[in-house]
Amino acid sequence: MKHSPRALMLPACSVAAIIAFGWYAAQTVRPPDCAVAVSAFTDADGQPLSGNGEKVTWDELAERAYQDMVASGRCDPPAARWRHWLG
Incomplete structure (x- = not known):
């Protein structure tokens, strides 16, 4: 029995969606409840100035x-x- 290209699209798209979801879920991220605030002196362009000139x-x-x-x-x-x- 030969399947039409249209009949093969659903399984192929399902496999692609599962792979994309797995990749997205495996990405390393920071905890959502950890907020980090940063302040610094800036130059005229708004870029931060470091303490040691770098x-x-x-x-x-x-x-x-x-x-x-x-x-x-x-x-x-x-x-x-x-x-x-x-959670």
Whole structure:
């Protein structure tokens, strides 16, 4: 029995959706209840100034602040997204 291309689309799309959902669920994310606030002096362009003169971005400052909070035990380390769904 030969299947039409249309009949094969539903299983193929279902497999693709399951794979995409699995990939999305396995991504490592920060805990949703851990808020990190960052403040810094800025230059005329609004870019943060570091204390030792090196170039730094807002994302790098936020990541450093988050890692400091994880090290001090105030925030949980990043985990797979599906773990956060379980509560």
